Amino acid sequence: MAKDRKIRMAFAGLGSRHHGMLEVLSWTGLADVVAVCDVYADRVEYTINKVKEWYPGVTVHGYTDYKEMFEKEDLEAIYISTSWATHARIAIEAMKHGVMPAMECGGGNSLEECWELVRTYETTGTECMFLENCCYGREEMTILNMIKHGYFGEVVHCQGGYEHDLRNEIVYGRERRHYRFGNYLNKCADFYPAHALGPIMKFLDINNGNRMLSLTSTASKAVSLHAYLEKERGENYDGTDLKFKEGDVVSTVIKCARGETILLTHDTSCPRPYSRGGRVQGTGGIWMEDNASIYLDGISKKAEAWEPFQQYMDDPKYEHPLWTEFRGSGVKGGHGGMDFLVLSAFCECVKNKLRPPVDVYDAASLMCITPLTEASISCGSAPVAIPDFTGGRWFEKKTPVVSKYALDDVYPERYDIKPKTENE
Amino acid sequence: MAKDRKIRMAFAGLGSRHHGMLEVLSWTGLADVVAVCDVYADRVEYTINKVKEWYPGVTVHGYTDYKEMFEKEDLEAIYISTSWATHARIAIEAMKHGVMPAMECGGGNSLEECWELVRTYETTGTECMFLENCCYGREEMTILNMIKHGYFGEVVHCQGGYEHDLRNEIVYGRERRHYRFGNYLNKCADFYPAHALGPIMKFLDINNGNRMLSLTSTASKAVSLHAYLEKERGENYDGTDLKFKEGDVVSTVIKCARGETILLTHDTSCPRPYSRGGRVQGTGGIWMEDNASIYLDGISKKAEAWEPFQQYMDDPKYEHPLWTEFRGSGVKGGHGGMDFLVLSAFCECVKNKLRPPVDVYDAASLMCITPLTEASISCGSAPVAIPDFTGGRWFEKKTPVVSKYALDDVYPERYDIKPKTENE
Numbered sequence: 001m002a003k004d005r006k007i008r009m010a011f012a013g014l015g016s017r018h019h020g021m022l023e024v025l026s027w028t029g030l031a032d033v034v035a036v037c038d039v040y041a042d043r044v045e046y047t048i049n050k051v052k053e054w055y056p057g058v059t060v061h062g063y064t065d066y067k068e069m070f071e072k073e074d075l076e077a078i079y080i081s082t083s084w085a086t087h088a089r090i091a092i093e094a095m096k097h098g099v100m101p102a103m104e105c106g107g108g109n110s111l112e113e114c115w116e117l118v119r120t121y122e123t124t125g126t127e128c129m130f131l132e133n134c135c136y137g138r139e140e141m142t143i144l145n146m147i148k149h150g151y152f153g154e155v156v157h158c159q160g161g162y163e164h165d166l167r168n169e170i171v172y173g174r175e176r177r178h179y180r181f182g183n184y185l186n187k188c189a190d191f192y193p194a195h196a197l198g199p200i201m202k203f204l205d206i207n208n209g210n211r212m213l214s215l216t217s218t219a220s221k222a223v224s225l226h227a228y229l230e231k232e233r234g235e236n237y238d239g240t241d242l243k244f245k246e247g248d249v250v251s252t253v254i255k256c257a258r259g260e261t262i263l264l265t266h267d268t269s270c271p272r273p274y275s276r277g278g279r280v281q282g283t284g285g286i287w288m289e290d291n292a293s294i295y296l297d298g299i300s301k302k303a304e305a306w307e308p309f310q311q312y313m314d315d316p317k318y319e320h321p322l323w324t325e326f327r328g329s330g331v332k333g334g335h336g337g338m339d340f341l342v343l344s345a346f347c348e349c350v351k352n353k354l355r356p357p358v359d360v361y362d363a364a365s366l367m368c369i370t371p372l373t374e375a376s377i378s379c380g381s382a383p384v385a386i387p388d389f390t391g392g393r394w395f396e397k398k399t400p401v402v403s404k405y406a407l408d409d410v411y412p413e414r415y416d417i418k419p420k421t422e423n424e
Numbered sequence: 425m426a427k428d429r430k431i432r433m434a435f436a437g438l439g440s441r442h443h444g445m446l447e448v449l450s451w452t453g454l455a456d457v458v459a460v461c462d463v464y465a466d467r468v469e470y471t472i473n474k475v476k477e478w479y480p481g482v483t484v485h486g487y488t489d490y491k492e493m494f495e496k497e498d499l500e501a502i503y504i505s506t507s508w509a510t511h512a513r514i515a516i517e518a519m520k521h522g523v524m525p526a527m528e529c530g531g532g533n534s535l536e537e538c539w540e541l542v543r544t545y546e547t548t549g550t551e552c553m554f555l556e557n558c559c560y561g562r563e564e565m566t567i568l569n570m571i572k573h574g575y576f577g578e579v580v581h582c583q584g585g586y587e588h589d590l591r592n593e594i595v596y597g598r599e600r601r602h603y604r605f606g607n608y609l610n611k612c613a614d615f616y617p618a619h620a621l622g623p624i625m626k627f628l629d630i631n632n633g634n635r636m637l638s639l640t641s642t643a644s645k646a647v648s649l650h651a652y653l654e655k656e657r658g659e660n661y662d663g664t665d666l667k668f669k670e671g672d673v674v675s676t677v678i679k680c681a682r683g684e685t686i687l688l689t690h691d692t693s694c695p696r697p698y699s700r701g702g703r704v705q706g707t708g709g710i711w712m713e714d715n716a717s718i719y720l721d722g723i724s725k726k727a728e729a730w731e732p733f734q735q736y737m738d739d740p741k742y743e744h745p746l747w748t749e750f751r752g753s754g755v756k757g758g759h760g761g762m763d764f765l766v767l768s769a770f771c772e773c774v775k776n777k778l779r780p781p782v783d784v785y786d787a788a789s790l791m792c793i794t795p796l797t798e799a800s801i802s803c804g805s806a807p808v809a810i811p812d813f814t815g816g817r818w819f820e821k822k823t824p825v826v827s828k829y830a831l832d833d834v835y836p837e838r839y840d841i842k843p844k845t846e847n848e
Binding site for chain 2: 153154156157165214216218219220221223224227228247248249251253255258259260261263267270271272273274281282283284285286288290291292295296297304305306380381382383
């Protein structure tokens with residue numbers, strides 16, 4: 001394949017998320033968008049016009065049926081930002097057509113579906129990437145780099161959350177055709193574990209020497225969305241009768257095979273400033289996102305006193321080399337640059353047929369958290385087992401991928417980590 | 425009883441904690457210390473000299489057997505700061521002698537012992553107070569005041585922790601006769617839930633219209649104390665062979681009858697700055713101790729942006745009136761003033777025969793968390809039921825105590841809350 005040839009990509013699910021990513025992808029210059037798909041025809045038409053604007057000279061076709069699209073188009077990759085419920089089924093169909101899917105963040109529907117993702121990859125050999133953009137956040141990558149270089153000693157506990165006031169988006173989802181509405185109305189679970197858990201899985205070598213064994217999950221009462229509706233729209237709005245099932249705060253604790261614990265928080269129905277609530281704690285120190293601080297035993301200047309994390313991020317000794325390079329070249333793209341990086345990582349995998357940094361086993365491990373938290377909550381916070389999607393291979397190290405976007409190993413070519421041979 | 429007569433108090437357990445409290449109590453001018461007791465004779469002798477210095481003119485007797493002390497002395501109250509394992513048994517003996525105990529913070533040994541505390545109170549009629557000083561912290565009291573006045577709307581979730589680097593105290597406890605050593609070596613539980621849970625119980629009306637129903641608890645691996653010993657003392661110290669059982673971070677999630685969730689963290693074996701990790705979240709806003717910030721929907725100036733909590737604490741509109749008064753009179757005593765307040769509250773209850781702000785039902789509810797977390801951890805984080813120590817009365821409001829130290833109702837005489845009669 002010519003080095004500068006662009007990959008042929010489709011976009012499925014043309015809501016608000018795809019819009020930003022369509023533009024960011026055009027800045028990478030790595031792909032042409034040749035087909036777009038959504039069940040709503042108005043969105044297809046809108047997006048075709050955006051493709052014409054952002055990808056001049058590219059011929060793009062529109063579809064309202066993704067199966068028809070796979071039959072008719074010659075695709076190499078597909079970006080999936082449909083409703084959560086349909087990520088897996090479209091990704092499975094894509095793999096069966098030899099098209100590599102990038103699934104946007106979102107929880108799975110069932111364990112069975114997570115297994116089907118894995119089985120389809122193993123049968124077809126088509127890779128599948130979970131597009132966890134926060135794995136490429138500057139804070140998260142600096143922490144990943146510092147953990148792999150031992151600054152936290154032996155890590156014992158991590159925390160993360162999706163702590164985001166989405167009240168407006170949720171309660172008016174009915175009018176705006178947004179799937180959050182139906183989910184919050186009918187289910188109680190951690191709907192959105194990926195932003196917190198994706199980076200933590202890389203911190204803790206999940207599916208690469210470690211795995212998640214079990215979890216318990218507990219939901220608070222669900223009253224904040226109703227309070228919001230009453231306040232915002234008054235008593236005459238019919239929505240004030242709605243009884244949302246999703247607990248306002250869902251707390252989940254995961255235990256790992258190597259003994260680490262992970263605390264996940266899903267907190268999207270209450271008024272609050274945004275946070276991903278990151279925390280990493282080890283025998284050598286602690287990082288905490290909520291006060292933007294770090295403390296490292298023997299490195300921090302004053303005993304038991306926080307230091308600003310910013311000064312560590314700004315130091316190439318600690319910062320992840322991908323970010324040092326990215327900042328040097330001028331940060332581009334949405335969400336502080338992480339969208340640009342995650343799309344670049346995906347395109348590199350498609351083009352060079354690499355195992356993606358968040359692969360199908362990681363995708364299944366992330367997505368299964370949603371049905372498992374639902375199960376635990378339904379059973380009074382009973383512990384539930386988390387499957388080993390690797391089929392017993394989790395305690396072996398994956399063969400390293402030599403890529404600057406790698407997350408399982410830190411920038412292997414720079415640190416001279418050589419891929420192992422089969423017999424090692 | 426003459427208004428200015430001092431109560432006759434004993435001190436049991438003469439380790440480091442009692443020392444500060446003995447001096448702070450002398451500043452209150454509310455009590456005479458007439459007897460002191462410890463199993464170590466050297467500590468008894470040391471403390472007798474301190475009493476002579478801080479309580480001039482008071483005759484004090486020393487004991488190494490608390491039962492002998494109860495037989496021989498004419499006491500009204502006893503302050504208990506022995507090892508955790510003996511708080512309850514001494515308090516029970518005290519109540520049987522008509523002596524009101526103040527138990528220092530610490531977890532219970534068993535559910536049965538918590539029940540025995542309750543039964544002894546119900547049989548003897550002697551009140552018993554759990555000396556949770558953090559209930560009187562300025563942050564905690566401001567939050568209590570704000571919750572009771574509705575600024576957080578309906579509260580749905582609280583967090584708290586005991587996050588304190590105690591590595592030195594724990595691993596050298598053997599040499600220093602400190603009971604933490606044996607506990608960390610042999611048990612895995614949340615040893616110290618009170619600083620976090622005490623204030624939260626008051627925030628959520630526990631045993632006063634609400635109760636804690638069940639919990640799950642999960643412990644991380646235990647590696648930090650060993651890493652500390654290896655680093656501090658080198659390989660030749662015999663302590664480096666010690667295998668501590670206590671997980672480095674213990675995460676516990678409690679579900680309440682009214683639907684709130686409580687997250688407790690016990691984190692005392694890793695290097696870190698001190699925190700009690702407080703968080704309160706409701707339909708109206710959020711307070712977070714770790715970034716010293718608050719956000720209130722419709723009150724905070726900018727949408728989804730934190731404001732410094734200090735400016736709320738400094739405003740008499742939000743600050744608890746006890747603290748406004750306390751600051752006006754010049755804050756005294758240890759731990760930022762909370763020790764002075766909690767001892768003053770205790771002395772007031774003894775003198776005026778009042779139900780204490782943290783009473784025997786609250787004490788049992790706090791102390792049972794330790795054996796229950798141990799049970800849950802032992803059973804793979806299985807949910808365990810939390811007893812209703814009130815015998816079915818938890819959903820009735822307690823008769824308010826008209827006292828400026830009251831915690832179940834906010835400063836009732838100022839807010840004109842009248843005690844209910846029996847028939848109301």
